[in-house]
Amino acid sequence: MIFMKQSTKLINNIFKTEIKNIHLSAKRKEAVNLAYQVLEDERTKKSTANPIIISHGVIGQSLNWKSVSKCLFEELDPPRKIYVVDNRNHGNSPHTSDHTYELMTEDTLQLYSTLGLKEAVLLGHSMGGRGFMHTALTYPEKASSLIIVDISPIVRKDEGVVLSEPLQLLKAAATIDWSEQCGTMSDARKYADNELKKQKIDSPGLRSFLLQNLKQNPDGSFGWKINLPTLIDRFFNFKAINFENLVYDKSVLFVAGEKSPFVPKSHAEPIKKIFPKARIEYVPDAGHLVHMENTPLFCKFVIDFLKNEK
Template sequence: MIFIKRFPNTKHVNNCIKSKFKNLHVSVNAKTAVNLAYQVIQNDKTKNSSANPIIISHGLMGQSNNWKSVSKCLLQDLVPNRKIYVIDNRNHGDSPHTPDHSYELMSDDTVQLYSTLGLTEAVLLGHSMGGRAFMHTALTKPEKVSSLILVDISPIIEGDEVKTILADPLNILKTLATIDLRKQKGIELHEGRKIVDKELKKLSIDRPGLRQFILQNLKQNPDRSWSWKINIPTLIEKYSNLKLLNFKNFVYDKPVLIVAGEKSNFVPISHIEPIKKIFPNVRIEFVPNAGHLVHMEHSKLFCEIVIDFLASLH
C-alpha cells in the first residue's frame, strides 16, 4: 500500500519535499479555486484499474489523515479496484488558508483537482461539510460524478439545525480562538498536546474523543512555535456560509448512498422524503449506536456498506 502526500502547487512550494514542508500553509487572497493538498492511496492492483477513482473529503475541523484507516480498508476490498484520493479542504490540513470559505468554493477546488489529476469522472465520498461540498459538485456538474456517497449529512437545512446542530462547531471554533499557543513554543509535540488538552477541558470541551479529534489539528512549526492547521479566523467569519444551502430545484439521479449515525441528528427521519426529491436514486443506511463520526466509530461496518454499494453498481 502506498500513501503519497501532495501539496498545493504554488511558487512557494513547487518541487519541495514533504519532510520540509509538511506544516506549511500558503495564504491565498482570492475567491478562486485553490490547489488542494491530497493523499494518494493505491496499490499494485489499482495500476491497471479502469474504474473511476474515489475522492474523499473530510468534515469541518477534519483532515485527510482522519481517513487513512478507512481508505486502507476500502483499497483492500473494493471490487473493482479503485485508486483513492483523500483531500485536505481549503482552510484545513495542509491546503491553502484563504479569506473565504463556502460550499461553492470547495466544489470549485474539487473540479480543479480533477484537472490536476487528469480525471473526467469520479466517485465522491464526503463527510459532513465535505459531503455538502460534494453535493454541490454532483448537482451542478453531474457529468463529473459517477456516484455520490454522503456520510452523516443531509442536503436539507431546517430551522432546528441552524439553531442547534450548526451552533456547536461554531462554539468550538470560538473556544479554540481563545487559546494562546505562544506559551507552548519550544515544547515537544506530546507535551504541547497535553497542555492544550487541559486547556480544552477547562473550556468545557469535556468529551475526550472530541478533544483528541481537535488536537490532531495542532502543529509545531519549523521555529518550534505552535499553531492550528485550521484557519480559525476565516472559519468563524465565514461560518454563516455553511448555513447557505438550497438544493430544492436540483436533481442528481445517479446512485447515491447516505450512511448516517443512528444517534446523530444530521439525517433525521423527516429528511428522507425531501432527500428523495433531490436524490431519487438514493440508498440510506442508519448505523446502530453511531454518532456523527460514524466512519470512525464503526469503521468496519462503514466500509462494508460502502463496498457493497459500489459493488452493486456493476
C-alpha cells in the first residue's frame, strides 16, 4: 500500500502528541472521560464525511490501532477524521470498579458530547465491538454505520471456554510482583516476560501483546496500564449481552479471522436478524487480532465498505 510522504509525517507527529482526556462539567451519569488519539489535517477539516471512532478489545489500547488508523486516514476518500479511544480500565483512561457494555455506551456518548459529535462510524474490535453494537442498537441515531471486528452478537454455548485464554492472561499478569523491580523499561519487560512464562503463558505473541500495557510510574516503579482487579472480577460481563428484539437497520460490516472462533459461519443468519444489512468478510489465515495479522486486507474491506457510507 502506498502512503503519501507528507501524510505519513503528519500521522507520526499526531501519535506523538499528548493524549487528550478532557473533563466536562456536564458529565453523563457513571460515564468516564475517555483518553483518545485524534488524526486530522486540513483535508478532514474540509470534509463533510462522518468521523470514525475506533474502540479496542480487552487488554488492548489505542496504540494497537496505529497502523490501521494511519492506513485509513491516508487512503479513505472522502477523508475522515479518526478518533482512537482507550476504553475505561485500559490505556490512559480512568480506572473504575465496574465494566459493562452499558457503561461503555455511556462513555461513548460522553465522548460525543466532549467532541461535539452528532453521528459517527463506529469501528470496534472484540469487547469494543460488542460495546459499539450496544451503542448502535440503543442509540441508532448516533451510529451512521457499524464495523465490527472479530466478535459476534451471538453468545456461543462454549464462550466461557473461548474466553478462558484472555482471562488466564489477566490472572497471570496479576501475579507479577513489581515491588523489587527497578531499572529500565527493557529490564521490566524481560522480567515480566519470564514471569509470564512461569505462569504457562507459552505464546510469545500473547505475552508481547500484554507487555504493551507496561508503564513506568513517576517514582521509577513499574506496573500495568490496565485495571487488573476490575477486569478479572468483571470479566464475564464481556459475554453478558442481550440484543433480543433489537434491530439496527443501517449498514454493518463484520470482519473476522478465518481461524478465529469468535464469528463462526453458523452465526450469519442470527446476526442478520439483529443487523439485517450486515455483510460478513473473513480474512484467510487470520486469528482474533485480524486487523494486526493482515492490516492491508483489513483496511481494504473497511475502505470498500465506507465508499457507500455518507
